Amino acid sequence: MKEILPQYKSSRWVNSSGETISRCLVYENVFVEVIVENPMRKQSAIGLVKVSIYRDNKFMPDTVVKQSKHIMTLQPLSTEKIIVSFKPPQESYYYYKIFIEGKEVYSQSKDSSRLYASRRECILILEKPSGYLKNPGLKVTGRLIDAVTGEGIEGARIGIYDMRTIRSDELLAYGVTLKDGSFSVNGLRALKIGSKLKVYAKFNGDDLYKPSISDYYVINLSRPST
Structure with missing residues (x-):
């Protein structure tokens, strides 16, 4: 059968x-x-x-x-x-x-x-810098959060960039987010005084989250405080 x-x-x-x-x-x-x-x-x-x-x-x-x-x-x-x-x-x-x-x-x-x-959506928030100081330099802070839950994303590598008009944007420094998603980068210095920085933060994404870019802020470097 x-x-x-x-x-x-x-x-x-x-x-x-x-x-x-x-x-x-x-x-x-x-x-x-x-x-x-x-x-x-x-x-x-x-x-x-x-x-x-x-x-x-x-x-x-x-x-x-x-x-x-x-x-x-x-x-x-x-x-x-x-x-x-x-x-x-x-x-x-x-x-x-x-x-x-x-x-x-x-x-x-x-x-x-x-x-x-x-991958999940995320939001990269860059807080407005208070201003450029010749010593110790520019400090930038911000936070990376899950777009749905609003929870902070830990261990993400955040690049701080200067936006350029003609040339490629310049990477100034990297920071890594803490458990609550916050990051802080200290001591950023301009290579040329008498100009402006257009500072923004960028997360390139990973296996879990998509890339995200923050808003930018213009920092006047012509008259730094001491």
Whole structure:
């Protein structure tokens, strides 16, 4: 007698609430929900179901980022649900393929329901400098916060730049944010007195947060205090 295998019925990306999704944040808990069925009335079905999750690499071959295997036994006229957890490790599109006993039964690679994982938005705030002092120099302070929660972002590298009109903007110094997202850079000095600095802060982003640039402030260097 021919072996009866589970049959693919449906699948989707879902969040922790069980809602269908097509977007999420990197490192967020998401799931592939797969439903298989046994349409037979008198016979049970048994077989190996594999779910493979891929990252879309655009111009390079796509990468398998997770595989999950499940031996499924289904009673006659029954359905079973498979849940595969996943945390997207970087900003990209993700899709999955489903195999039953090694045979591909569904591929999401060209489907508009693919999952897109994006980095979080953040806001970089630069406080208005009080002015330029010849000694000890210019001090700039600010804060980097999560755009949704408003919480400070710790350990982010912040660049302090002088905005230029013709040449590339000049990097003056770096600072690193504290636990509350605040940063402070002291002792910034101008190379040329008698001009102005257009100071702004820049965060280049990382694996969790997108880049962010602050507003700029104009600092008059013509008459520094002592």
